[in-house]
Amino acid sequence: MSLKNLKLKHTYSSENDNLLEDFYLPVLSEAVTYKRVAGYFSSSSFAFAAVGLAKMIEKGGHLQFLININLSKKDYDAINKGVQRPQEIIENLMIEDIKEFTDECVHNQTKVLGWLIANKFLDIKVGYIEDQITGNDILHQKVGIMTDSNGNIISFSGSNNESASGWTCNSEKFKVFFGWEKGNQIFIQDDIDDFDKLWLNKSKKTKVIDFPSAVKKELIRISPKSRADAIALSNLATKELLKRQYDQIIAHKKEKKQIKLRYYQNDAITNWFDKGKSGIFAMATATGKTFTALACVDRLIKEEKVGIIIVTPQNTLTQQWIKDNLKSFNLKGFEVFGTNKKVLDSLANAILDINSNEINYFIAGTTYDTFSKDKFIDVVKKSEVPLLLIADEVHSVASPERKKGLIPRYDYRLGLSATPTRYMDGEGTKIIYDFFYKSKFDAKKGDTYTFDIKRAINEVNPDTNETYLTPYEYYPFICELTSNEYIDYIDLSKKISRAYYIAKEKDDYDTYNRLLNIRKDIIKNAFNKISTSKNILMAIPKIQNSLFFLDTENQIQDLKNMINEQFPFVTYKTFTTKSFGGNKDSKYGMLKDFSKGEYDMLLSINCFTEGIDVPSVEVGIFLASSTNPKEFIQRRGRVLRRFPGKEKAIIYDIIVSPGIKKEKMNKEDLNIAKSLLIPELKRYKVFAEDSSNYTDNYKIVLRLLEKYGIDYKRDL
Numbered sequence: 001m002s003l004k005n006l007k008l009k010h011t012y013s014s015e016n017d018n019l020l021e022d023f024y025l026p027v028l029s030e031a032v033t034y035k036r037v038a039g040y041f042s043s044s045s046f047a048f049a050a051v052g053l054a055k056m057i058e059k060g061g062h063l064q065f066l067i068n069i070n071l072s073k074k075d076y077d078a079i080n081k082g083v084q085r086p087q088e089i090i091e092n093l094m095i096e097d098i099k100e101f102t103d104e105c106v107h108n109q110t111k112v113l114g115w116l117i118a119n120k121f122l123d124i125k126v127g128y129i130e131d132q133i134t135g136n137d138i139l140h141q142k143v144g145i146m147t148d149s150n151g152n153i154i155s156f157s158g159s160n161n162e163s164a165s166g167w168t169c170n171s172e173k174f175k176v177f178f179g180w181e182k183g184n185q186i187f188i189q190d191d192i193d194d195f196d197k198l199w200l201n202k203s204k205k206t207k208v209i210d211f212p213s214a215v216k217k218e219l220i221r222i223s224p225k226s227r228a229d230a231i232a233l234s235n236l237a238t239k240e241l242l243k244r245q246y247d248q249i250i251a252h253k254k255e256k257k258q259i260k261l262r263y264y265q266n267d268a269i270t271n272w273f274d275k276g277k278s279g280i281f282a283m284a285t286a287t288g289k290t291f292t293a294l295a296c297v298d299r300l301i302k303e304e305k306v307g308i309i310i311v312t313p314q315n316t317l318t319q320q321w322i323k324d325n326l327k328s329f330n331l332k333g334f335e336v337f338g339t340n341k342k343v344l345d346s347l348a349n350a351i352l353d354i355n356s357n358e359i360n361y362f363i364a365g366t367t368y369d370t371f372s373k374d375k376f377i378d379v380v381k382k383s384e385v386p387l388l389l390i391a392d393e394v395h396s397v398a399s400p401e402r403k404k405g406l407i408p409r410y411d412y413r414l415g416l417s418a419t420p421t422r423y424m425d426g427e428g429t430k431i432i433y434d435f436f437y438k439s440k441f442d443a444k445k446g447d448t449y450t451f452d453i454k455r456a457i458n459e460v461n462p463d464t465n466e467t468y469l470t471p472y473e474y475y476p477f478i479c480e481l482t483s484n485e486y487i488d489y490i491d492l493s494k495k496i497s498r499a500y501y502i503a504k505e506k507d508d509y510d511t512y513n514r515l516l517n518i519r520k521d522i523i524k525n526a527f528n529k530i531s532t533s534k535n536i537l538m539a540i541p542k543i544q545n546s547l548f549f550l551d552t553e554n555q556i557q558d559l560k561n562m563i564n565e566q567f568p569f570v571t572y573k574t575f576t577t578k579s580f581g582g583n584k585d586s587k588y589g590m591l592k593d594f595s596k597g598e599y600d601m602l603l604s605i606n607c608f609t610e611g612i613d614v615p616s617v618e619v620g621i622f623l624a625s626s627t628n629p630k631e632f633i634q635r636r637g638r639v640l641r642r643f644p645g646k647e648k649a650i651i652y653d654i655i656v657s658p659g660i661k662k663e664k665m666n667k668e669d670l671n672i673a674k675s676l677l678i679p680e681l682k683r684y685k686v687f688a689e690d691s692s693n694y695t696d697n698y699k700i701v702l703r704l705l706e707k708y709g710i711d712y713k714r715d716l
Helices: 019-030 043-048 054-059 073-080 086-098 104-118 164-168 185-199 213-222 227-255 263-274 289-303 315-329 341-355 374-380 394-398 426-436 453-458 483-506 510-524 529-539 553-566 584-595 629-640 667-689 694-708
Strands: 011-013 031-040 062-068 122-129 143-148 153-158 173-178 206-210 278-283 306-312 361-367 387-392 412-417 449-451 472-480 546-550 572-576 601-605 619-622 649-657
Touching (some): 011 019, 019 031, 019 054, 019 143, 019 227, 031 185, 073 086, 143 185, 173 185, 185 206, 263 289, 289 315, 289 387, 341 361, 387 394, 394 412, 472 694, 483 510, 483 667, 529 649, 572 584, 629 649, 649 667, 649 694
Parallel strands (some): 031 062, 062 122, 619 649
Antiparallel strands (some): 011 173, 031 143, 122 206, 153 173
């Protein structure tokens, strides 16, 4: 056999071919020399170059690898100031990366490369752009040249990298030229000339240096002791990579399903394109705003070359988008968490590839805290193609720090939220609407598309013959402040009033805000909430599948003590950020166990406001006294998600009231009592008016309205 006898094509694409089995492994089994200008260095890309080299090792073949190091601005500054030599910086970067191995497959392949270096079968050099001119000036050639024992030669060039993703996951494409075919020689010679110019350090822009000795020593240190061991390790690593690829294909086939968009999703997509690819989808939980957004992406990448940045409030939400949601549309993406050089390189490389016409799209997922950092913004600005920003939970983007990420460089914009407006933050809401509508928002026409919760509870989904969200009953329970709590509340309210005027004069709101928070804590930690919770638990027809929304850790402990004493037969788990730290597997494991009925209740703090779902919940109990619609509407959405066998949901809501007779109040105290009650009753109004038992629960609140002289229509 020889390269000439292989059934090779002129073009390979990951969309149509298995790059490993159809090209890479067959040609390496016949090659005796292999010259490669690889892409961007990382421990995995370096290691994956060892895939399929067993046959070359047996034949005593020779390899030359030229790898690229992408230096940061900080690195260039250090070089220009004479603080560090380029060789030192590159050596440190490579040693640091190689020492971070966690993947056994990568580690085994690296050992193989170490053996090749030790036995002089492999020469490596490192290239970097000598002068930082623009962000796109990095070594970007990706060329491979192979010859067999008969002198047959091929070269290939394109977007494939020597990496796990380059050969198995990403959308990759490259061309192959055959030396034995007429007309191909000129292209092969161009590739040889390009390689030699770089290898001999004759490029005007790229500086090429010898492989750092410290890195070489480290690789030789971990290398196998014999040729047989090196061959065995190479075969083992190749087998593992093929298995991973096969598993990925099987998993993808299982997960892939034909997406059938609902009529209103198609309406939303049409509206977004008609409005210049900008706007906001204000859609209730479970109405499919994520899939609607991805359908926009799917259509957009078929129409033009574009980079997509998806931003969410939390790592777990971003991972959900990239690892789960994209698969439904046969799309691929990557995550960018943090702003260290190694993390940002994945985005910088994708932008370079799309600028160079090597890929047609990329999808990067990140968080608001990352996307608003200067380093992230600097990388994004290097794009020479249109960019789409998808902002999930878009109400989260207008905080003082996060809004820095809302830069004009995003040509297309799509915000997603059940509650796009920001509570008591008109300026923040204006920032959101000005950006996502490019200052063309028409309040009369409303958002690009709206699907509110009332509609979701009442409109039947034709695919399931059920409403999109579960209808629910709502029961408010009144919780009165103790006399001491009420006195403290009145006293603090008067201090807050005085502090506000002082703050305005001095433009210093620290004392004012501190007093506000102390007063909020009185409502959050109202003593009678635990006894009111006991009354709720006694009233629940079925305690199973219940979720408590709480405000504080102390509240959780008090509630647990009450449950243990009064309801010893009830099983529960606490579900808080503190409970899990960063262990998302434990978190989702607990939710899975809860859905299977392994315990009755979850006691949670701030875990179900955005994105995390537990659709099996049938009863939501609100001890958390949030008056922010974003929070309590999102939490309600968690309870109303559909689940097999779930015909209705029940929401119990603790409404804190002053607990003192109106006759005992002076006018000032009465106004303070109203200011306490009105935000609580506004939450009641939102919950009650969408419930199936509105008439019944209104009777409970009517007494409060009459007692404190609150007008339902005017004040709420």
